Amino acid sequence: MSETQVPGSRPSFLTLFRFFFGISAVTIGGGYVMVPVIQRATEKRGWLAEDEFYDLFATAQSVPGPLALNTAVFVGRRVAGTAGFLAAFLGILIPPFISIIALATILEVIGEWPFIRGFLDGAFAVVPGLTAALAFNMIKKRRWTGLRAALTIVAAVAITLSGTWAVPVFFATVAVSWLAERRAAC
Amino acid sequence: MLSLALVFLKIGLAAYGGGWTIVGIIKTEIVGRAWLSAEEFARLVAVAQITPGPVALNAATLVGYRLHGIVGATIATLSVVAAPLTLAIVVGNVMARASKRGGELTEALKTGTIGLISMTVWAFAPSAASSPMNLAMAALAFCVSAFTKVNPLWVILGSGVLGAAVRVLFG
Numbered sequence: 001m002s003e004t005q006v007p008g009s010r011p012s013f014l015t016l017f018r019f020f021f022g023i024s025a026v027t028i029g030g031g032y033v034m035v036p037v038i039q040r041a042t043e044k045r046g047w048l049a050e051d052e053f054y055d056l057f058a059t060a061q062s063v064p065g066p067l068a069l070n071t072a073v074f075v076g077r078r079v080a081g082t083a084g085f086l087a088a089f090l091g092i093l094i095p096p097f098i099s100i101i102a103l104a105t106i107l108e109v110i111g112e113w114p115f116i117r118g119f120l121d122g123a124f125a126v127v128p129g130l131t132a133a134l135a136f137n138m139i140k141k142r143r144w145t146g147l148r149a150a151l152t153i154v155a156a157v158a159i160t161l162s163g164t165w166a167v168p169v170f171f172a173t174v175a176v177s178w179l180a181e182r183r184a185a186c
Numbered sequence: 187m188l189s190l191a192l193v194f195l196k197i198g199l200a201a202y203g204g205g206w207t208i209v210g211i212i213k214t215e216i217v218g219r220a221w222l223s224a225e226e227f228a229r230l231v232a233v234a235q236i237t238p239g240p241v242a243l244n245a246a247t248l249v250g251y252r253l254h255g256i257v258g259a260t261i262a263t264l265s266v267v268a269a270p271l272t273l274a275i276v277v278g279n280v281m282a283r284a285s286k287r288g289g290e291l292t293e294a295l296k297t298g299t300i301g302l303i304s305m306t307v308w309a310f311a312p313s314a315a316s317s318p319m320n321l322a323m324a325a326l327a328f329c330v331s332a333f334t335k336v337n338p339l340w341v342i343l344g345s346g347v348l349g350a351a352v353r354v355l356f357g
Contacts, residue, residue, distance in 0.1 A: 064202050070271075
């Protein structure tokens with residue numbers, strides 16, 4: 001694999017750690033919010049051009065895992081090698097870990113207050129809508145063929161029904177679709 | 187404790203399609219094993235959404251914390267990222283090349299990912315059906331994030347404030 005060197009600047013471990021720590025500490029809303037923030041910030045600092053970034057982002061999507069974390073570690077590795085990878089990993093991971101444990105501890109005390117309880121119930125009420133919108137967008141954006149539609153329906157039903165077997169069933173449906181797609185492409 | 191690590195390792199392995207898919211898998215695994223009730227899990231998700239950081243990681247940390255304290259939180263967090271990061275280091279470039287060249291692998295992963303997100307939708311649908319207000323908030327959230335570019339955070343916070351107001355005013 002070829003590590004393309006960014007001309008001029010190779011940020012230190014500490015710089016990158018502070019960079020990702022800062023983003024992770026203030027960005028609420030998960031990967032789809034964090035990724036554009038990381039993109040603009042790396043471009044502004046002259047670490048990565050936009051197209052380079054989206055190349056890394058595509059790679060990050062091809063492996064499983066939280067999108068924001070994957071993208072960050074790829075960016076870290078590109079701009080500063082192994083030190084950058086570690087800086088991104090720790091920088092993204094530590095702030096939510098600390099804040100969430102702090103919050104959970106506080107909620108053990110105040111979680112039953114009507115105001116707080118109502119707030120959490122309200123915040124959760126949007127989850128079915130948000131996830132349905134995510135599914136809707138994925139379905140809308142895809143280029144459909146008869147084969148893909150059939151495979152997707154089978155995959156959706158099989159995974160939904162499989163309970164704690166969802167993960168192996170997911171891989172089985174991916175393998176079957178891969179073979180079917182390959183055969184169709186020939 | 188070991189089973190906690192194994193479950194989160196497994197979840198991390200299939201964590202395609204971004205945070206919410208992962209949250210769906212976590213729900214199926216954790217509530218399916220009766221480690222937490224559906225209601226407890228819902229409250230954890232609510233907290234995970236309003237805390238900075240990737241929602242899936244937050245949810246994993248919280249579930250671990252709830253089950254086994256700080257040690258559990260550490261184990262769950264590290265387990266859920268272990269497989270993805272190993273894959274990222276080992277096969278990231280190979281996978282990227284394979285998915286660029288063929289497209290078949292990408293399409294196959296999309297098929298599976300839509301399957302996973304369908305499971306997630308199915309897992310959370312009962313809570314939308316539980317009261318007229320929940321249904322209205324879910325429908326509103328769907329419209330906002332499917333048809334506009336508004337940051338979903340505003341919907342989450344707005345709905346939270348509304349929920350708090352309703353609770354305080356009407357009990």
